[in-house]
Amino acid sequence: MTADLTALARRALLACADLARFTETPGEITRTFLCPPSRDVTAYLTAWAQALGLNVRGDAAGNLRARREGPGPDAPTLYLGSHVDTVPNAGAYDGVLGVTLAFAVAEALRDAPLPFALELLAFSEEEGVRYGVPFIGSRALVGTLDELLPLADAQGISVAEALSIYGLDPTELPEAAVTGQSLGFLEFHIEQGPVLQAAGASLGIVTAIAGQSRLLLEWTGQAAHAGTTPMPHRRDALAAAARFVVAAEDRARTTPGLVATVGMLSAQPGAINVIPGTAQATLDIRHERDEVRQAALAALLTDAHRLARERGVSLTVTEKMTQPAVPMDGGLQTRLRRAAAEEGLSVPDLPSGAGHDAMILAGRMPAAMLFLRSPNALSHHPDETVMPEDIEAALRVGVRFVQGLAAHTGGQP
Template structure:
């Protein structure tokens, strides 16, 4: 008789389920599933069937999140939450978000007959990517009671978040019932890395130390447009030259500060003619780091540079700060638990920073939160060729199961 390792089988199923769910799309021929689009119902049905097989109770909360629950040993037992999101960007890959959901189900399946001192709740968030309403984390915000202020936001067709919920058959008045109630152990999210760090380290999985903080700014440089042939260099007020110096300074600084990333993603110049000195230049800055003081110091340096580059050219500079999001460190106890679990199952699990936001960042406001990243082959994500290797999915599942067992042995601490 051949012994089949149940965890290996569950890892295969978790990965196969991502490919099944990839067929549930609003655009035939690609994977596109925005917030509360029709295929969301099929995703809910698919996961509900899996939950029923595991003996879990299922509900869809007022934000459209699917919540599958295994009760704890007593009504006042705390809850351990596992999950990620099931919406996608347009023309997405099969694994971003979804793999964190199917791995959560696989963990619950692996521990089906193991007594636990806490309840388990599996979360499939309805919205994380921010595609439909331009604001991300609509699903996870419902759990922290921070969705209500966004109900009046409108999508491109003028439908509000409230209207979208109602059209789907949900009742926004019931949002308070979606909040996390009662004591929680914490939240663990599995997610593909979407970057090159684990591949370079030769590791299947990694433990997220923090979700990087970020600032987003607009810089408007205004000089004077004039004739490119008749205006000597000393008489110019070239706004684009100042902005270009700024873009290079941002790159130079980020290259010199470990962990800092800085990007000038948009640069426009006016009037935009080959023989006219640019009188206006407008650019953006996106700057991120795991430690807020490092990010703040770098931003101060870059803005001083920008003012200098402008001043040297007689150009004025206006800076608009569009967003400042502090870094969110992951819970030290959960990080330690993930490291212990990884070493127990023989996985190298280096620490790494998440440069992107995730649902764990939202839930970290109300409970200990942690993330386990899986290697992203060729760092490809938000693309149809996005991948997760079977061996890496199995490694993540083994770490996840060992983590929950370790947590149970410590009484949920």
């Protein structure tokens, strides 16, 4: 079986290269929600699934679903998969590798009896590029996509209209929701960070997907002449914002596991000889434990208001998004560790700082993630890469995981 899994790992890798050819923009990989190349992705994966004898369908959100039925109508289902959309000018592996590895696991086990159904998922959307809100594909499986249907893209086309234009029927979305008993969901994904590479580890087990808060902070002071206004008389909005940027970095550096990012900073009126009268900054703050994130955020906002008062400026804070942390299922983590140990692998635990489809599915079923090392920690970038030996390691662990689930639990949820 060694040669078979090696060949299947290579196939999963080559399939990522094949799928990278389906792009909206020649010369780069760009594939947004329901763009025309999405049809080519669906056709490619459908051919692979049909060769495996799987039942294939597309649901009303544009997700591809390839299913191996269980031994009876009441058998529970194990789900494997990830997403096939990309950010603009992307790499070839974010999301897509999780899909091709799911197909490789199914191919490796095609002749093995399983006491449960196996469903492979290729989610149509996860990145949030077209509509500014992510997880359109996986939200359909948990029945929460309806609330996004009115959202419009840059061309004024709503999600509902985009589905219809693509030939899908939004009224059929309830049929996309998961029904029956679910054993769980396993998502393979590149780490998109440096932790596994620094540890010299091929794979890692995700303990939780970090919660995050996103805010907009706006300071209002007084624009004035840069040459004639003495320093004690200034109400410099940008000076207050700048101090806050440093405070956010300091807070994150001294709080284990916390990350804080000011990704956008602007000042008006924006002239070299004018004291800034207003300034705006964004804040993105994340941690795998909500109580740590919330405490850090409260302390940072206290700092922001103090810094504003010291400079005689006012501060307005607008919350843009709050996403609670999502712990991965402890039982499935244990099974992944056991599968890795059986393959002779030392697999560290780590949180995910990025959001993934697994956090959406976790609202409906046990969910787990297996990270693959990201060489040079590059992702969302054309130079994103992965090591072939890590793909084979992930495939071996995935196969062991499914086999162990079948043998040890008898398929019971």
